[in-house]
Amino acid sequence: MPEQHIYGFIGPNGAGKTTLFSMIAGALQPSAGHIRSRGKDVTGSPPYSLVKSGIARTHQIVCPFRAMTVLENVQVASHFGRKSITRTAAACDYARQVLARVGLAHRADALAANISLGDQKRLELARALATDPELLLCDEICGGLSPTETRTMLDLLRRIRQQGTTIMYVEHDVKAIMAVCDRVMVLNYGQKLAEGNPYEIQNDPSVIEAYLGKAGSQKKGRVA
Amino acid sequence: MSTAVFAPSPLEARIRVLLPWLLLGVLALLPTAGLTPNIIRLLFITFVWVTTSLGWNLLGGLTGQVSFGFAVFYGLGAYTAALMIDRGVNPYLSFLAAGLIPALASVFIGLPTFRLRGPYFAIATIGVSEATRVIMNNLAITGGASGFRIMEHRLFRQVEHYYTALGMAALAVAASLLIMHSKFGMGLKAIKQDEDAAADLGVNPYAYKLTIHAVAAAFTGIAGGVFARYAAFIYPQGVFAFQTSVYILLMPVIGGIGTVWGAVLGGVVFGIVEEQLVANFPQIHLLLYGALLILIILLEPDGLAGMLGKLFRRLRRPKRKNGNADPGSREADEVFRGAGSS
Numbered sequence: 001m002p003e004q005h006i007y008g009f010i011g012p013n014g015a016g017k018t019t020l021f022s023m024i025a026g027a028l029q030p031s032a033g034h035i036r037s038r039g040k041d042v043t044g045s046p047p048y049s050l051v052k053s054g055i056a057r058t059h060q061i062v063c064p065f066r067a068m069t070v071l072e073n074v075q076v077a078s079h080f081g082r083k084s085i086t087r088t089a090a091a092c093d094y095a096r097q098v099l100a101r102v103g104l105a106h107r108a109d110a111l112a113a114n115i116s117l118g119d120q121k122r123l124e125l126a127r128a129l130a131t132d133p134e135l136l137l138c139d140e141i142c143g144g145l146s147p148t149e150t151r152t153m154l155d156l157l158r159r160i161r162q163q164g165t166t167i168m169y170v171e172h173d174v175k176a177i178m179a180v181c182d183r184v185m186v187l188n189y190g191q192k193l194a195e196g197n198p199y200e201i202q203n204d205p206s207v208i209e210a211y212l213g214k215a216g217s218q219k220k221g222r223v224a
Numbered sequence: 225m226s227t228a229v230f231a232p233s234p235l236e237a238r239i240r241v242l243l244p245w246l247l248l249g250v251l252a253l254l255p256t257a258g259l260t261p262n263i264i265r266l267l268f269i270t271f272v273w274v275t276t277s278l279g280w281n282l283l284g285g286l287t288g289q290v291s292f293g294f295a296v297f298y299g300l301g302a303y304t305a306a307l308m309i310d311r312g313v314n315p316y317l318s319f320l321a322a323g324l325i326p327a328l329a330s331v332f333i334g335l336p337t338f339r340l341r342g343p344y345f346a347i348a349t350i351g352v353s354e355a356t357r358v359i360m361n362n363l364a365i366t367g368g369a370s371g372f373r374i375m376e377h378r379l380f381r382q383v384e385h386y387y388t389a390l391g392m393a394a395l396a397v398a399a400s401l402l403i404m405h406s407k408f409g410m411g412l413k414a415i416k417q418d419e420d421a422a423a424d425l426g427v428n429p430y431a432y433k434l435t436i437h438a439v440a441a442a443f444t445g446i447a448g449g450v451f452a453r454y455a456a457f458i459y460p461q462g463v464f465a466f467q468t469s470v471y472i473l474l475m476p477v478i479g480g481i482g483t484v485w486g487a488v489l490g491g492v493v494f495g496i497v498e499e500q501l502v503a504n505f506p507q508i509h510l511l512l513y514g515a516l517l518i519l520i521i522l523l524e525p526d527g528l529a530g531m532l533g534k535l536f537r538r539l540r541r542p543k544r545k546n547g548n549a550d551p552g553s554r555e556a557d558e559v560f561r562g563a564g565s566s
Binding site: 067087 | 418421
């Protein structure tokens with residue numbers, strides 16, 4: 001997995017994309033095999049220690065601290081991420097900077113439960129970013145967003161990559177993946193089906209078959 | 225809808241800082257005002273309750289781990305202090321031990337029980353608490369079920385007890401405020417909201433829960449020790465009773481769960497009400513607590529502190545009418561309704 005890339009993962013429902021993420025981020029234990037980060041075996045490490053070694057994730061289903069404000073949500077990540085800021089004021093300042101980066105500064109004092117889904121997705125990203133990751137796992141960060149919101153989000157991912165963070169990106173929206181990724185891997189039934197740059201993937205016969213072979217996936221098939 | 229951003233004026237902020245000190249000053253001067261021993265005793269007991277209330281609140285209110293087993297720490301603290309004072313150890317040294325032993329015990333209790341979440345954790349703590357009571361009922365060195373009488377070879381001075389308890393309660397308030405506004409407290413709040421999400425941001429939930437459990441146990445244990453020295457007689461059915469656990473939990477719930485001043489208020493109200501209820505309705509006073517608890521949960525999940533807060537806000541803005549529905553703190557929601565969902 002190359003550094004400072006946006007590496008996309010696509011695949012039909014149940015292909016194992018989220019499971020792969022959960023294993024890398026430490027929420028699930030792989031039943032076989034190992035996960036290595038920069039040559040170091042991190043298989044089975046709990047999420048909080050992976051955060052300290054620079055791996056952070058966002059969730060497909062957002063899970064903000066609902067009774068906290070947006071700022072406090074990000075503040076937690078500033079305190080306990082790799083920056084490990086102890087002073088409250090410093091953590092707040094840093095959290096505000098991160099919120100500004102994702103364009104959520106104007107909602108800083110709102111309760112996380114009360115902001116729109118689009119903003120909650122941004123918050124999810126802001127929290128992960130505030131842990132100062134080297135590897136960012138984004139699970140369907142654009143799921144449920146409008147086309148405009150999706151475009152802003154993708155721009156954001158590009159900017160994050162430019163600032164030196166590697167991104168692994170899962171999305172159902174093939175168009176989004178193709179637009180933003182440097183390399184793409186296609187998963188099906190937990191197996192790697194194909195890997196390559198977006199152009200190669202779009203013309204890979206096995207990928208087209210996997211998508212078109214499924215009832216109800218016509219839309220995705222057409223795009224692929 | 226955003227949170228009602230509550231920006232106090234500079235004067236108000238200053239009053240907020242000064243008020244606790246003023247309160248402490250008044251309480252420190254009270255014994256010189258010629259109060260009856262009965263009133264001083266009532267205040268003493270109230271300080272003890274306030275301390276346990278604050279202790280429980282750190283784990284139950286701030287971290288969202290509802291425990292029904294705090295009588296274990298209260299009782300262990302009481303017996304530790306009792307045994308040491310009886311052997312002639314300095315009482316204040318004994319109180320220190322009365323904090324340390326329960327803190328140690330809390331780690332042993334927490335190691336297995338914190339593997340459980342929500343109501344499962346709560347039920348496990350009941351089991352631990354009952355088991356401890358049975359053991360203490362049968363332990364020879366403490367006199368078993370017949371209790372333990374402390375012989376302190378010092379003159380009994382009620383005022384000294386009063387100041388000890390006041391100091392202890394003040395310390396518990398200070399520690400609670402410090403924890404709540406620290407990085408540590410932020411991690412605890414995150415755990416209360418969503419343990420898994422907190423772990424994804426770098427918080428180690430297991431270690432944090434164990435740590436705050438120990439701090440809470442220490443305060444509860446010291447309170448038990450201070451009470452034991454005053455009472456001079458303790459027995460397992462008293463300090464280790466399930467009822468004691470319920471009392472300790474009830475106070476922050478009545479006062480306002482998850483907030484320092486709510487827990488203090490709960491302790492004060494409980495201390496005074498308990499006195500009156502037991503005196504006037506000895507048969508049904510537990511029933512009345514049950515009714516009170518149900519009323520609070522139904523009508524005002526944020527407790528008395530939440531109620532006062534609302535009242536205060538309404539007084540500040542008399543012009544705005546029904547439109548400003550108070551969103552409440554959600555703290556209580558998390559504990560009452562959220563505990564089951566995780």
